Amino acid sequence: MTKKLRIAVKHLQIGMSVLELDRPWIETPFLLQGFTIGSRGDIKALQDHCEFVLIDPASVVFKGRKNKPQKSYKPGYFNDLYNKPAKIASTPVEKEITAASTINVKASKLVKSCMDEIILGNAIDEEVLKENITNTVESIVRNPDAMMWLTRLKDKDNHATQHSVNCSILSATFGQFIGLPKQELEKLVLSALMHDIGKLQIPTEILNKPSNLTELEMKQVRLHPKSSQNLLMSAGKYFLPAIDVAYTHHERMDGSGYPRGLKATQISPFSRMTAIVDTYEAMTTEQVYRPELSPFESLKYLNANKGTLFDGPLVKSFVKLIGVFPIGSIVELTTGQIGIIITSNREDNLRPKILIMLDQNKLATERSILNLAKNSVDGLGRPIKIIRTLRKGDYGIDQHQLVTEGVEFTVLN
Template sequence: MDNRMDSPGITTLRKIKVAAGDLKIGMYVCELDRPWLDSPFLFQGFVLATQADIDAVRKVCKYVYIDAYRTQFPETTPRRRPIKSSRLSWTAAPPEKRVSVEREIDRAQNTHTQTSKLVKTFMDDIRFGRGVDIQLARDAVCECVDSVYRNPDAMLLLTQLKDRDEYTAQHSMNVCIFSIVLGRYLGMSIPELRNLGLSGLMHDMGKMRVPLEILNKPGRLTDEEMTVVKAHTVHGRDILMSTRGVYPGAIDVAYEHHENLDGTGYPNGLTDAQIMPYTRIVAVADTYDAVTSDRVYQSGRTHMDAIAILNNESGKRLDGNLVTKFVECLGTYPAGSLVEMSNGEVALVIEVNPRQKLRPKVIMLLDADKNPQPHRIVDLAKLDLDPCGQPYRIKAMLKNGSYNIDIKRYYEQGLIQRTVR
């Protein structure tokens, strides 16, 4: 149910149905599942200020309606605290890779395929007014975390399989992966990575309440259209607040991922100390994937362009320490990068060497004349020699599509998988 009264001087009301078991401190109860006179409550509308208040509601109600505009959640609940008091450490050493990319690629492919389908299902469910099965989302994220923890490069490679027409769904999937990759690099625990990944996966679900003609408009948005788009953070909060069993931090992320450290973001103009750790991480991942993706109104930029943009926003919109860590964990040539070798051959990066980041493992695609050549894996850290007897080294990073190379097409044809295996 969604009732809005926006006339001057009239209180705006947005009612969201919430199961009694999902009530949280700070929510404003505006309607019960029974008449107020049949309840023990004296006032028709009240804030859940303590756990005792929640317990009292649970004794008599199976569900209630909360007023999202008058609730204190998630902006001023006791969970909110300055970043300095977070348990997360920005200096923890990342774990070693447990398996090679060759061993992980099949499992990563299956997880990526199934989770991508699930994201599309969630988005369709939201568009048609149905709820999200959060347990399915949790299970899928657990698989993503397990894959990234074993070897992040396999999943990072799959983030490059992009389709302009499916940007919103792919973006949610990619932000989930990039967030988990960064969290792993920060030394976060498996349970923390699962919560972080779920937050990344669900961060943009509110866009399903934005009309498609605005969301997919190829030209510049009007001020009115931009206002509609910005409302996706509120929609995302409302969707997740009414989802049974959702991780509360995911609500923070959905609502706040466009807040900036310098206070210039939306919807509330929060500043540095008010923005939660997971929101900061997802904001970095969100920015990177948005910049590097093709969309209806812009072409994606290269990894190096994206890094330059992240560095420019460091300390302004984005957490500077997290930007530094994100750049470190991806490296100069992250998995999925298209590169040109010093002898003119073209290759695809499939695995980063954490100790020699300028010498990744690659699949050779084109010869020096830019003609297709038999695919083979070359490990630059082993100083493999090119046809002229010189050690292979990378000369430049290329944009996907250079020399008519479509990484997604290569992948769909099974060429990458067969070579990696």
């Protein structure tokens, strides 16, 4: 059993491993239990929300004693990016959502036709695809929350296309969050769009099988990275940046992945990012063999496997990006009102922007936007807070339907 040391927050230092807080984790900006203090910002956040915490005594550096140095992680290409602050959105989500929706719809149609043409060996209109990718990146740079809202759309009839488009949005937002330049973001979007194209060569009855796959069927599924590589290699020079990701996104840091069993430094940075995004998007989407999992459950899985299956620093950044209350989450407030998160607040993720759907009596009301970051208070002057998250369908609210029908667009414009 891990020993725990109680310490006042004023004595915290970078490098200390926090095991428990003096209050529930949900009341703080820290999404997952247990983390290592990595910056003065972490210390300030703890001091703002707690009086004391419980830490791992082994993480304390005492004067006159040198702790065994921890192995430093060198992520190569991202070495100078992990500590870059995310850029502040230049356009409010209310103004960006319509443009983002138009780009997203066009992307879905383009990806489907592009994949079909590649499978048939036909030429691709690269300029049209390139233009859409550029538009996607520019929208995310203006305000990533608008595109992130659209990833709540889950189209069962076009699962492969929707998964690819959602992965491209998540990847670009992820890349923008850690500071990748625009040119690299465009390569990352292309890679995410095409990463699963080889699955189109797998029999539909296998992909849609509700029960466990046989050993032979699983072997067929695990051939799709190589199939994706072969298809993209024959599709033209424009798709060259996507080839490695398509072939490598199922590799894992500890060598347990497929098809080649690559380890750590053998896996490219974009493949590491796509592995995280691909897993998260798949887990939060309903599959024929299981219901969709919540963002929290999915992030918890990634966090539990950071450093083994997934790149540790990248998982930490991705968890911070998605936040305590992911965009599209249905929440209940201390006022009794029910709403949907439409904009995250990465400075204080306990105070996002919310689209109010139901009043305190859980009845439909005129939709309005409540920004908790502006120190919103109730009728008695008490700060309004989120008290819990709800599941899709609670109180008749379905985020997927809202995105499909465009209800939120008329409200936000």
